[in-house]
């Protein structure tokens with residue numbers, strides 16, 4: 357077995373820059389998006405712009421004071437992460453299952469928050485594209501390779517056209533931004549979901565598991581997979 361053969365030190369430097377945080381311009385964010393998302397698509401593009409618009413309004417002193425809560429599970433989350441460093445792993449990107457293409461951004465230190473949503477016309481054309489994309493995946497199995505490739509190409513043209521059109525539009529033409537009152541605690545994952553403050557051994561697999569996440573079955577504490585709540589089997 358080999359181990360990594362480079363110096364880890366430089367990668368562990370913490371950023372201690374003074375002054376308000378600098379967010380990269382859109383041109384730079386769009387280079388980051390494919391690194392974490394694989395490509396720039398409609399939703400990641402819109403997410404990146406929503407985030408860059410929101411941070412202008414929040415008087416942030418540090419990047420880590422920003423939380424983002426997406427109100428739908430789409431590629432927008434990765435556009436937002438690319439622009440802001442709010443990520444699932446940092447606990448600062450939260451999923452609110454509201455089924456709306458919107459995002460709430462909040463400065464934890466001050467409680468100031470804004471909600472960014474799409475202008476109805478933009479929302480409509482984005483949903484129309486999303487519906488075509490969903491149909492493409494639904495019908496994928498029935499199609500020949502050639503048919504699938506032709507359909508995909510049509511979709512790519514549609515998507516490219518939308519992004520190029522939006523790229524010529526101002527934030528005012530694309531987004532509605534409103535200051536909102538929200539409980540900042542609702543915009544971060546509770547600490548007990550990020551750490552294991554009260555470890556117990558699962559009676560079946562023996563792995564240390566946060567007690568709150570275990571189930572008591574016939575007097576035994578079991579982790580969720582061992583309790584059958586999640587199908588997972590070693591092979």
Ligand SMILES: [Zn+2]
Nearest residue numbers: 393397400431
């Ligand atoms: Zn995407």
Ligand SMILES: [Zn+2]
Nearest residue numbers: 558561579582
């Ligand atoms: Zn277990």
